[in-house]
Amino acid sequence: MPLMTSTNAFYAQSGGVTAVINASACGLIETARQNPDKINKVYAGRNGIIGALTEDLIDTSLESTENIAALRHTPSGAFGSCRYKLKSFEENKAQYERLIAVFKAHDIGYFFYNGGGDSQDTTNKLSQLSESMGHNLRCIGIPKTVDNDLPLTDNCPGFGSVAKYVAVSIREAGFDVASMARTSTKVFVLEVMGRHAGWIAAAGGLAAEQEGESPHIILFPEVVFDQQKFLEKVDKTVKKHGFCCIVVSEGVKNPDGQFLAEAGTRDAFGHAQLGGVAPVVAEMIKAEYGYKYHWAVADYLQRAARHIASKTDVDQAYAMGKAAVELALEGKTAVMPTIVRTSNHPYQWTIGYGELKDIANVEQMLPEHYITEDGFGITAACEEYLRPLISGEDYPPYVNGLPSYVRLKNLPVEKILNTPFEV
Amino acid sequence: MPLMTSTNAFYAQSGGVTAVINASACGLIETARQNPDKINKVYAGRNGIIGALTEDLIDTSLESTENIAALRHTPSGAFGSCRYKLKSFEENKAQYERLIAVFKAHDIGYFFYNGGGDSQDTTNKLSQLSESMGHNLRCIGIPKTVDNDLPLTDNCPGFGSVAKYVAVSIREAGFDVASMARTSTKVFVLEVMGRHAGWIAAAGGLAAEQEGESPHIILFPEVVFDQQKFLEKVDKTVKKHGFCCIVVSEGVKNPDGQFLAEAGTRDAFGHAQLGGVAPVVAEMIKAEYGYKYHWAVADYLQRAARHIASKTDVDQAYAMGKAAVELALEGKTAVMPTIVRTSNHPYQWTIGYGELKDIANVEQMLPEHYITEDGFGITAACEEYLRPLISGEDYPPYVNGLPSYVRLKNLPVEKILNTPFEV
Numbered sequence: 001m002p003l004m005t006s007t008n009a010f011y012a013q014s015g016g017v018t019a020v021i022n023a024s025a026c027g028l029i030e031t032a033r034q035n036p037d038k039i040n041k042v043y044a045g046r047n048g049i050i051g052a053l054t055e056d057l058i059d060t061s062l063e064s065t066e067n068i069a070a071l072r073h074t075p076s077g078a079f080g081s082c083r084y085k086l087k088s089f090e091e092n093k094a095q096y097e098r099l100i101a102v103f104k105a106h107d108i109g110y111f112f113y114n115g116g117g118d119s120q121d122t123t124n125k126l127s128q129l130s131e132s133m134g135h136n137l138r139c140i141g142i143p144k145t146v147d148n149d150l151p152l153t154d155n156c157p158g159f160g161s162v163a164k165y166v167a168v169s170i171r172e173a174g175f176d177v178a179s180m181a182r183t184s185t186k187v188f189v190l191e192v193m194g195r196h197a198g199w200i201a202a203a204g205g206l207a208a209e210q211e212g213e214s215p216h217i218i219l220f221p222e223v224v225f226d227q228q229k230f231l232e233k234v235d236k237t238v239k240k241h242g243f244c245c246i247v248v249s250e251g252v253k254n255p256d257g258q259f260l261a262e263a264g265t266r267d268a269f270g271h272a273q274l275g276g277v278a279p280v281v282a283e284m285i286k287a288e289y290g291y292k293y294h295w296a297v298a299d300y301l302q303r304a305a306r307h308i309a310s311k312t313d314v315d316q317a318y319a320m321g322k323a324a325v326e327l328a329l330e331g332k333t334a335v336m337p338t339i340v341r342t343s344n345h346p347y348q349w350t351i352g353y354g355e356l357k358d359i360a361n362v363e364q365m366l367p368e369h370y371i372t373e374d375g376f377g378i379t380a381a382c383e384e385y386l387r388p389l390i391s392g393e394d395y396p397p398y399v400n401g402l403p404s405y406v407r408l409k410n411l412p413v414e415k416i417l418n419t420p421f422e423v
Numbered sequence: 424m425p426l427m428t429s430t431n432a433f434y435a436q437s438g439g440v441t442a443v444i445n446a447s448a449c450g451l452i453e454t455a456r457q458n459p460d461k462i463n464k465v466y467a468g469r470n471g472i473i474g475a476l477t478e479d480l481i482d483t484s485l486e487s488t489e490n491i492a493a494l495r496h497t498p499s500g501a502f503g504s505c506r507y508k509l510k511s512f513e514e515n516k517a518q519y520e521r522l523i524a525v526f527k528a529h530d531i532g533y534f535f536y537n538g539g540g541d542s543q544d545t546t547n548k549l550s551q552l553s554e555s556m557g558h559n560l561r562c563i564g565i566p567k568t569v570d571n572d573l574p575l576t577d578n579c580p581g582f583g584s585v586a587k588y589v590a591v592s593i594r595e596a597g598f599d600v601a602s603m604a605r606t607s608t609k610v611f612v613l614e615v616m617g618r619h620a621g622w623i624a625a626a627g628g629l630a631a632e633q634e635g636e637s638p639h640i641i642l643f644p645e646v647v648f649d650q651q652k653f654l655e656k657v658d659k660t661v662k663k664h665g666f667c668c669i670v671v672s673e674g675v676k677n678p679d680g681q682f683l684a685e686a687g688t689r690d691a692f693g694h695a696q697l698g699g700v701a702p703v704v705a706e707m708i709k710a711e712y713g714y715k716y717h718w719a720v721a722d723y724l725q726r727a728a729r730h731i732a733s734k735t736d737v738d739q740a741y742a743m744g745k746a747a748v749e750l751a752l753e754g755k756t757a758v759m760p761t762i763v764r765t766s767n768h769p770y771q772w773t774i775g776y777g778e779l780k781d782i783a784n785v786e787q788m789l790p791e792h793y794i795t796e797d798g799f800g801i802t803a804a805c806e807e808y809l810r811p812l813i814s815g816e817d818y819p820p821y822v823n824g825l826p827s828y829v830r831l832k833n834l835p836v837e838k839i840l841n842t843p844f845e846v
Contacts, residue, residue, distance in 0.1 A: 017602045047605035076598035082606040167825055172727035175499035175828055179440045182470035183505040188723060207825065276702075278720075299719035300611060304595035308730055310824065390824035401733065401813035402590055402630065405598055 006038055007109030009328075010052060011060075012045035013077040014084075014115030014122075014144075018158030019306040020317035021144050022078050024114055026071035027321025028142070029060055033068075038329055043106060043413055047080035049113070049122070053095065053423050055102050057413035070406035072318060073396035075306035078408050084423065086122045089129065096129050098421050103130075103137060105416040110138045110328050114321075116145035116156075120336055121360035127334035138328040141336035141356055142320050146303045148199040151362040152354035153338035155389055157320055158303070160313030163203030164390035165305040166192050166247065169298065171207035174214020174245045177294070181243035187234065187285050189295040190215075191278035193302060194249040198222050198366045200302070203386055204247035205378035214245035219281070221251030222366055223375040225260055231288050233376060238291060248277050307403050311392025316349070323351045347388035429461055430532030432751075433475060434483075435468035436500040437507075437538030437545075437567075441581030442729040443740035444567050445501050447537055449494035450744025451565070452483055456491075461752055466529060466836055470503035472536070472545070476518065476846050478525050480836035493829035495741060496819035498729035501831050507846065509545045512552065519552050521844050526553075526560060528839040533561050533751050537744075539568035539579075543759055544783035550757035561751040564759035564779055565743050569726050571622040574785040575777035576761035578812055580743055581726070583736030586626030587813035588728040589615050589670065592721065594630035597637020597668045600717070604666035610657065610708050612718040613638075614701035616725060617672040621645050621789045623725070626809055627670035628801035637668035639799075642704070644674030645789055646798040648683055654711050656799060661714060671700050730826050734815025739772070746774045770811035 009032055013021055025044075032039040044058040045051030051058070058079055060068070071078055086095050103111070111130075113123040120141040127139035143150050148159035170190050177188045194200040198220030205218055216237045219225065237244040252260045261277035278295035285291055316339050323337035336359055340352040370382035378386070396403040432455055436444055448467075455462040467481040468474030474481070481502055483491070494501055509518050526534070534553075536546045543564040550562035566573050571582035593613050600611045617623040621643035628641055639660045642648065660667040675683045684700035701718035708714055739762050746760035759782055763775040793805035801809075819826040 013602070017599055050605065074598070075595055077602035080605055081602045083603070084606055164824060168730050169724050169728075171825060171828070172498055172729060173723045175497070176440055176723045176727040179436070179500035179504045180506070182473065182503055183507055185723075190724075206823075209823075279699075294722050295720070296722035296724050297718070297720045298724070299717050300596045300599045300608075301592050301613075301719050301721070304599040305592075306595060307591050387823060392824065393818070393821055395816070395818070398816055400629075400632075400810060401587060401815065402594060405594070 006036065006040040008040045008107050009042045009110035009112060010045065010103060010108045011042055011112040012048045012052060012114065013079055013081040014048050014113060014119040015081060016146065016303065017075070017077040017081050018144060018146055018303050019075040019161040019309045020157050020314050021114060022071040022074045022076065023314050023317035024142050024144065024157060024321035025078060026068060027318035028112060028325055029068050031322045031325040035325070035329060039110065039325070043108065044079040046410065048082035048084065049086065050082045050084055050423050052099050052102055053421050055415050055417050055421070057106065058410045059413045062411045063408050067406050067408055072314065073306060073394070074405040075304045078406070079410065085118050089125060096126065099126060100130060100133050100135050102417060104135050106413065109136055112140050112142060112324050114142040114144050116147065117150060117361060117363065120150070120356050124334050124356035124360050127356070138331070138333045140324045140328050140333070141359070142324045143336055143338070146193060146200065147197055149197050149363045149365070150359060151364045152359055154341040154349065155339055157313060157317035159199060160310035160316070160389035161305065162193065162200055162302050163206070163386060164310040165302045165308050166200055166204045166298070167206040167390055168308055170204045170215045170245060170247055173296070174207065177214070177243045177245060184292055185294050186238050186243050186291040187246070187282060187293040189246045189248055189278045189282045189293065191248050191250055191276045191295070191297045194221060195251040196221060196363070198249050201247050201249035202366060202370060202378050202382055203390065206383060206386055206390060212241045215247045216241065216244050217246045217376045218378065219246065219248040219252045220366065220371060220375070221249045221253065223371065225252050225254050227284065231285065234285050235289055246281065248281055250277055252277055306396055306405070309394050310390045311394040312389055314394045319351055323353070327353055344384055344388070347391065429459065429463040431463050431530050432465045432533035432535060433468065433526060433531045434465055434535040435471045435475060435537065436502055436504040437471050437536060437542040438504060439569065439726065440498070440500040440504050441567060441569055441726050442498040442584040442732045443580050443737050444537060445494040445497045445499065446737050446740035447565050447567065447580060447744035448501060449491060450741035451535060451748055452491050454745045454748040458748070458752060462533065462748070466531065467502040469833065471505035471507065472509065473505050473507055473846050475522050475525055476844050478838050478840050478844070480529065481833045482836045485834045486831050490829050490831055495737065496729060496817070497828040498727045501829070502833065508541050512548060519549065522549060523553060523556050523558050525840060527558050529836065532559055535563050535565055535747050537565040537567050539570065540573060540784060540786065543573070543779050547757050547779035547783050550779070561754070561756045563747045563751050563756070564782070565747045566759055566761070569616060569623065570620055572620050572786045572788070573782060574787045575782055577764040577772065578762055580736060580740035582622060583733035583739070583812035584728065585616065585623055585725050586629070586809060587733040588725045588731050589623055589627045589721070590629040590813055591731055593627045593638045593668060593670055596719070597630065600637070600666045600668060607715055608717050609661050609666050609714040610669070610705060610716040612669045612671055612701045612705045612716065614671050614673055614699045614718070614720045617644060618674040619644060619786070621672050624670050624672035625789060625793060625801050625805055626813065629806060629809055629813060635664045638670045639664070639667045640669045641800055642669065642671040642675045643789065643794060643798070644672045644676065646794065648675050648677050650707065654708065657708050658712055669704065671704055673700055675700055729819055729828070732817050733813045734817040735812055737817045742774055746776070750776055767807055767811070770814065
């Protein structure tokens with residue numbers, strides 16, 4: 001019974017990083033350190049699962065208590081992440097066998113994988129496989145995605161902070177444009193992430209608390225773009241309020257199913273133009289009405305913006321890392337801790353867990369009743385869901401006017417197999 | 424001697440707004456309220472100087488103490504701003520006569536104009552004119568510009584907060600890209616404001632405290648773009664550090680003197696493409712080396728970002744508004760309060776003033792010795808100048824997870840002339 005004694009744990013970060021994924025790492029490592037009788041060392045994969053495949057492990061036990069604590073307020077993936085999806089067991093058995101070989105060699109009895117839907121799928125497969133291969137491995141997924149699209153959990157760590165960034169930004173831009181509209185800019189367009197689901201765009205809607213406040217229009221990937229209806233709404237808004245602020249999701253599509261960003265103008269060589277969807281939308285308005293516009297594309301700034309992170313999000317990310325260890329120590333495998341909302345007024349949440357088989361490959365989309373009938377705004381139900389997720393501030397410490405984010409030493413664990421493996 | 428008794432004051436905001444121009448308004452109005460024996464009411468121009476020309480004045484005395492205090496933490500121009508430059512006296516004498524007529528009608532003995540170089544010029548002209556027209560008007564300029572290009576003052580209110588936003592953002596994006604570079608994004612480009620001067624782009628350089636940290640390259644409008652040299656530096660950086668982060672000023676020009684943003688590809692109709700300079704630079708890199716990129720355009724978000732304002736900047740903006748009133752009450756006219764740096768270690772500043780005739784129409788450019796020899800970075804001297812300007816945080820209050828910014832009532836002053844005036 002290898003789990004009766006202390007074994008090592010493996011932790012990896014996967015996919016696009018967030019402002020709070022390191023808070024999950026912090027919760028996990030701190031909790032593991034409180035249980036030395038069960039967990040010896042936490043090894044992290046350098047650049048995610050690739051680190052496991054190539055036996056490139058980071059020894060987190062060599063990091064100071066202070067530096068691990070500082071992960072809580074440091075954005076990005078401290079050990080490196082990767083966009084690397086394991087193939088199915090049938091397609092690439094060697095990958096899975098390699099993982100088990102590395103874990104066996106390094107006495108790893110716990111596997112923690114911090115990511116989105118694909119990562120939960122990998123974790124689930126690995127759990128099944130380790131059993132059939134006779135290596136006792138507790139496999140726990142940890143939710144992370146700015147896309148907020150994992151099922152079973154009320155929301156996903158990483159989303160709340162992007163949501164807060166977007167809502168704060170479009171409120172601030174709205175104040176700016178309102179000042180300028182008399183003689184200058186009348187239209188402002190902010191492009192936000194969300195290729196498939198409009199969760200992030202929806203969060204922009206939190207900024208407007210009264211009729212006439214920014215944003216006036218939200219363009220969701222869930223709603224087919226109706227150019228005429230959109231333009232009319234812009235014009236009406238400018239005429240009524242003097243200006244119009246728009247949040248547009250990068251995933252908005254035209255009636256042909258093309259991304260609007262790619263369906264715009266083409267360059268001299270026939271390539272789709274280089275800009276995003278924001279300039280396409282802005283130029284469309286100018287062509288019709290001549291309104292002066294400005295546009296912004298937040299891109300990585302929105303998901304890296306730890307300086308304006310949601311306290312709720314940070315707390316939940318930390319709690320997920322902690323709960324992952326606790327679930328493993330209870331002997332569970334093939335599960336993921338979840339956030340359970342128990343009350344809206346006041347907002348209260350607790351921690352549950354779900355089976356990975358019910359989580360992997362299921363996308364939680366923005367419900368239809370969260371979008372207003374005209375397709376350009378969020379409903380009261382949506383606001384009630386979103387509001388608590390952006391609540392509270394959790395400022396990082398500052399040195400010399402800038403947030404003080406930690407860079408770990410990330411020292412390697414000595415290789416034992418020392419055999420090459422192509423990834 | 425009309426100034427011996429209490430007369431009204433006029434205050435207007437001009438040009439592009441900032442995160443802290445309302446802090447100047449706050450300093451001005453609070454100080455005026457402390458001197459009721461000399462200043463009766465502060466009237467603000469609705470939408471800047473246009474409000475004076477059209478006799479559309481806002482009575483700030485109807486705003487509560489709390490709301491005026493809240494201006495200190497509210498971005499944008501609370502009374503509305505405008506892009507409207509008065510013509511020369513010879514070209515449009517009627518405009519100046521109209522201003523004097525409105526000021527006489529409303530018993531206005533103080534003129535405060537909060538803006539950049541053009542506004543200081545207008546203030547200066549108005550001072551001269553009021554004398555020659557026999558209306559006693561103390562005319563004081565208040566510095567404001569994110570471009571940091573006014574002379575005589577060490578720096579300009581509004582700049583420090585944009586500088587902080589840009590430095591924080593490129594640091595956060597750098598952490599993000601470093602996490603992703605192994606399998607995904609290797610190049611990140613952030614486009615910032617600064618059509619003529621590289622002050623804002625330079626501020627990005629504060630984020631990198633050690634070799635290899637983001638940003639690796641800054642593109643200044645002061646340095647003619649050398650594509651080959653730039654591409655080589657990008658490639659070298661990616662090979663050495665795994666990724667490359669770039670801050671590019673919107674004003675960067677190619678050797679032909681064209682803005683790089685406009686010299687990029689053209690659409691099917693021959694129009695310059697819609698995007699900014701960031702996508703042009705990013706695509707250039709991809710075409711040469713195939714590196715995956717991301718880019719962001721901060722646009723208005725950078726100058727509206729009161730949530731991450733520099734405390735130094737907020738304090739100085741407030742102090743300038745206060746000093747403007749004090750200078751007027753001392754009987755001065757045709758002057759602007761200035762920020763005087765008295766020490767770097769520790770950073771200390773005091774308040775001085777300059778004559779508007781020495782300020783109007785003079786642009787303070789980024790000195791050559793602030794840019795490194797290769798043209799891609801900032802020198803230690805530049806850092807010493809910039810660092811204190813972003814120091815300190817001054818968070819606004821939050822309600823429901825969002826910064827609580829004030830909207831004033833902005834009630835009109837009853838018209839006395841009530842004659843139309845075309846602007």
